[in-house]
Structures are given as structure tokens and as C-alpha cells.
Amino acid sequence: MINRAKLQRLAAREGTPLLIIDHDIIRANFLKLRKHLPRVQLYFAMKANPEPMIIQTLHHFKSGFDVASLQEYQTVLENIPKKDLRGHKLNDFIWDKIIVANTIKPVATLQQITGYNTLMTFDNAYELEKIKQHCPDAGLVCRLRVQNVGSVVELSSKFGVEPGDAANLIDRSFDLGLTVEGLSFHVGSQCCNIDNYLNALEASAEIFKEVRKRGHKMRLLNIGGGFPVPYDGSVPDFEGLADKLRKEIDRLFPKSIQILAEPGRFIVATAATLIVEVVGKSFRDDKWVYYINDGVYGTLSGVIFDHIPYHFNAFKRGDKKLSAVVGPTCDALDTVSTAEMLPELAIGELLFVKNCGAYTNGSATTFNGFPKAKILNINA
Numbered sequence: 001m002i003n004r005a006k007l008q009r010l011a012a013r014e015g016t017p018l019l020i021i022d023h024d025i026i027r028a029n030f031l032k033l034r035k036h037l038p039r040v041q042l043y044f045a046m047k048a049n050p051e052p053m054i055i056q057t058l059h060h061f062k063s064g065f066d067v068a069s070l071q072e073y074q075t076v077l078e079n080i081p082k083k084d085l086r087g088h089k090l091n092d093f094i095w096d097k098i099i100v101a102n103t104i105k106p107v108a109t110l111q112q113i114t115g116y117n118t119l120m121t122f123d124n125a126y127e128l129e130k131i132k133q134h135c136p137d138a139g140l141v142c143r144l145r146v147q148n149v150g151s152v153v154e155l156s157s158k159f160g161v162e163p164g165d166a167a168n169l170i171d172r173s174f175d176l177g178l179t180v181e182g183l184s185f186h187v188g189s190q191c192c193n194i195d196n197y198l199n200a201l202e203a204s205a206e207i208f209k210e211v212r213k214r215g216h217k218m219r220l221l222n223i224g225g226g227f228p229v230p231y232d233g234s235v236p237d238f239e240g241l242a243d244k245l246r247k248e249i250d251r252l253f254p255k256s257i258q259i260l261a262e263p264g265r266f267i268v269a270t271a272a273t274l275i276v277e278v279v280g281k282s283f284r285d286d287k288w289v290y291y292i293n294d295g296v297y298g299t300l301s302g303v304i305f306d307h308i309p310y311h312f313n314a315f316k317r318g319d320k321k322l323s324a325v326v327g328p329t330c331d332a333l334d335t336v337s338t339a340e341m342l343p344e345l346a347i348g349e350l351l352f353v354k355n356c357g358a359y360t361n362g363s364a365t366t367f368n369g370f371p372k373a374k375i376l377n378i379n380a
């Protein structure tokens, strides 16, 4: 984390709102995952932060990328040097660089990416028909519905075939002449419950056995994302979780099965700091209310979409008073925090928010005409 004096210098130079992304931290987080999960091939989930320079940084470490849309797919291709795409057969070059991990893909997207032998997830027969017609060279990954209990962002209501139906769906894929390369699951984002992973691994191993019995061979397991970020002291430590995960993967899956993961939050959340300015203030309901130049419709959209509370730090010292911090738009939903302890601030003073790198700028809008925060990449 860069020190306060440097944050203030950068804000004075660049203006606010300013989102500073520190690529040294991105590298450290990526290497931590790789160190503790050495068997796992990592595909950074671009949805967590779509800033193109992050692709360049992670590509140096041979990371792959999990994309959800054609736009993300193309952004990855634009940010990987052409030389790294040449020299490979068209039919295999994309395999270790991109997985389309959205189970639902528009026909137009499938038509654009056919010919690249792209790995992609699916969880229902309608999607199989689309893939068969518009992208039959895809390598398929069947996504399972798994327990998301205790994860901050649950995904199982929307995605994944019930484990009991997976073998039939996989049979159906092979009957259509498609190739299912393996299984995937996602335990929910910011997963603080290791049992979600352990149960999902167990269920996956059972399905591998069943599919093998039916005469098909799958060669990969994608364990998704969900690795928790230490936003506060209640989050279980990553090393302990990774240790159990590693042992369980080795117990259940022979080395011939390739293990993939799609971490997003873990790689980028702690790498960014947001600096905002107080543009107005009032005293309402017995507390100070500070209006800042970014908010729920901007970088701090994670309050709604990501269920993450953000906390504000002042540069100045002084007696702390109960305060609310709200965004600049005309909507009262644009309330970032109703209970912060802050020294009394004057209009024009700055605040900063740590751990703002995941699900922030990616889902920011310009509602009411307020511009998005400027992004400053450092140590890139």
C-alpha cells in the first residue's frame, strides 16, 4: 500500500476521483496463488477488473484469462503481444490463454470466436444446441451447481447443472459430436467457507467417475474463483485454505487431470486505492454527511453489486465523529456508508478507500453525467 504522502501527491497531480492501481501488488497476489496452488493453471477473471494494463502484467506471468463477453475476449487478444499468438496452430493457441466462463453466450459471439478452439462453459442443453451450430470447435466445460453457503456473492441461483444431471448432459454433448473437456464450478465470490470447495471437489470427482464409466474421458477440472480477500480480520487466511484445497485436489484427481482456476478478486482487490474529494457537506439526522465526487454509481458500485462495505480514511487527524458518506448523484441510493468515524472535514478535503481493485471501475457508470474516476497504473 502506498503511503499517505504519496497518495496526496498523486491526487494533487492527477485530480480526483482517482483510482490508483499498483501492479506490484497484482504481481504479488498472483505469485501467492501460484505458490500455494502450484498445480493450478490460473485464468484471471477479467470481470473483476477489466483494465487492459492488468492483462499485460499478468500475461508476463503466463496467466490465462477468464472472459464473459466478446468485448473481453477481444481486449485480451489486443493486449497479448502478437508474437505470442504466432507460431501456434490456430486450433490450439487460445486454449491456455482464454476460457469463456459465461455459461450463456449470444449466437453472434459464438460465430465470432469459432475457429479458435476456445474453452467455454455450459450448463444446459439449449446452450449445447447453439454451440453445435455456431462454434462446434469449442472445448466444452460443464459447469456444476455447487453449494455457495457463506460466500458473500452467491452464484448458484443462476448457474450450473445439478450434479445429479451432469453425466446425462455430458452424454448429450458427446452425442451431438461435441467434446466435453471437463467440469467447472464456482463456490461464490469471497468464499469464507472452505466446505464449499471441499464438497464441490467431492461432487466433481464422482461425476468424473460416472462419465468415465459411460466411456468418455475428461481431462480438466476448473475450480473457479472465490478465493477470499482479507477486507477485515474475520476472513480466513488464504494459506490455510489453499493448503486444504491442494491436498484434496491431489487426493481426488490424478496428475493427468489438469486443474484450472479463475481467480478475480484475490488478484486485484488489494491492489487499488481510490481517492475522492468532499464536494459538499451538511448536518442531517445528528451526523455529518459528506458528499463526495464518486459513489455507488461510480467506482463504489460494489456496495450494491458486490455486497462489499467500503470504509473511508481521512488524511487529516482530529476527533472522530459519526458521519455518512454519499455519492454526487441525485439518487439517495447513492449512499456509500451511513456510519463512518471521521474527523470533521471541509469541502475540498480528500478521503481515500483501500482495497478498491475488484468489481469497482468495471461496473462504474457515468449516471447523471458524473465522469468515472481516472485510473492511474503504477509500477506497471
Ligand SMILES: Cc1ncc(COP(=O)(O)O)c(C=O)c1O
Pocket: 045, 047, 048, 066, 101, 102, 155, 186, 188, 189, 190, 224, 225, 226, 227, 262, 263, 264, 265, 266
Ligand atoms: C464464472 C466466474 N469465474 C470467476 C469469477 C471470479 O470470482 P472471484 O472474483 O470470486 O475470484 C466469477 C465471479 O463472479 C465468475 O462468475
